[in-house]
Amino acid sequence: MQYISTRGAAPALTFEQAMLTGLARDGGLYVPETVPTMNEGEIAALAGLPYEEIAFRVMRPFIGETFTDDEFKALIAKAYAGFGHDARAPLKQLGPNHFLLELFHGPTLAFKDFAMQLIGQLFQASLSRSGDRVTIVGATSGDTGSAAIEAFRGLKNVDVFILFPHGRVSEVQRRQMTTPADANVHALAVDGDFDTCQGLLKDMFNDFDFRDRVRLAGVNSINWARVLAQVVYYFSAATSLGAPHRAVDFTVPTGNFGDIFAGYIAKTMGLPIGKLVVATNQNDILHRCLTTGVYQTESVLPSISPSMDIQVSSNFERVLFDAYGRDGRAVAQLMDELKGTGKFTVSQGALQSLQDTFESGRVSEEGTSASIKRTLAHSAELLCPHSAVGVAVAENHLGANPMVTLATAHPAKFPAAVEEATGIHPALPPRMGDLFDRPERVTRMPGDLKALEALILERTGA
């Protein structure tokens, strides 16, 4: 199993190399050279299995020789042992044909834990074998950062630097990143928005001297291993609703396009997914692009679903690669255009291919609040604002197949928006009850590459 870059000009890598590398050296993202498929019998056999066993069967063909079966099984078991629900990703029924996939029972209460807890294990196993040390730098709009810190805190061969937009994450998210006392954790509050943070991260990857000196690794969804771990819950949800004997639709609250791209991979592997619906908040660049073919950045509007306040949606590049017939040069040209002008237009053929796979919808701020309120009244389910965006869009795309909406975070991560909509203040789980009493440790930084690189070099001693 080899991984190739979406820009076609970086060396092909193994799973382990792609996982430790993050961004390809040509600026592209790694994808499998060929996506392995599962036949109907193999998919049917997943129904009713424990989540960890489904994870093993779905991910095994992607990892090549990196781990033996026994090693991989043990790492998966450790990754999900700390989840607060036996099913790991339970389904709740919202309506006759509408289900909610709760992805917030991990240690930091967001779907990011599914991938981050696993790659924490995979990194540790790989680094302790090689004796190498890496510097992880992550960009976050709130959830990736806390999940990464939780997964890598205290590890002796890893430093973790998390760039988050100053003043643009919820207080719970900020405290999850700034209160861990471990010396290898560095929370950096950057002046700018999430796109500034993600842009700086990509610039660090493209600064080869710096990259090689600190042995830079990435745990954003630019890392293929992140996407892979997220493919699993599409299989667990769909098979418990009758797949492969019937098709299942999914609606996914979307920002960086990683989570829905995982659904696209599940579909490519053979899982009968009918509709794949992209749900955006008022930062609706993906919805506009899927509707008109024009991908045009605007300034980010802070919203009550802040984790999706994103304009430059990293993983969209992966799906464009397929829509352009895996032509890396065409993708590189689009990405250069985006960097230069803030815009590109998708060709007619590529747009048709995207529209054949994805539907989309956008929800306003009022619509998000109303969705939280309505869902509580009809189904007694308290949604976080991101999940509420998903539910609102899904309601406009219900059809004959069961519809699954991904609930991506726990409502207690966004108490202000939930209380405003419902009058209920969602409580944090008891194990996080002292979050507001713990001392914070954070460094305020300008959105400046050289300043950030200097700080990372100084703190790692590289």
Ligand SMILES: Cc1ncc(COP(=O)(O)O)c(C=O)c1O
């Ligand atoms: C709570 C939450 N929901 C949805 C999303 C969107 O996921 P993705 O970036 O994979 O599209 C994010 C982060 O991006 C998130 O943190």
Ligand SMILES: N[C@@H](CCOP(=O)(O)O)C(=O)O
């Ligand atoms: N919403 C995310 C943004 C980064 O997404 P990623 O999936 O690429 O790590 C966040 O919470 O940080």
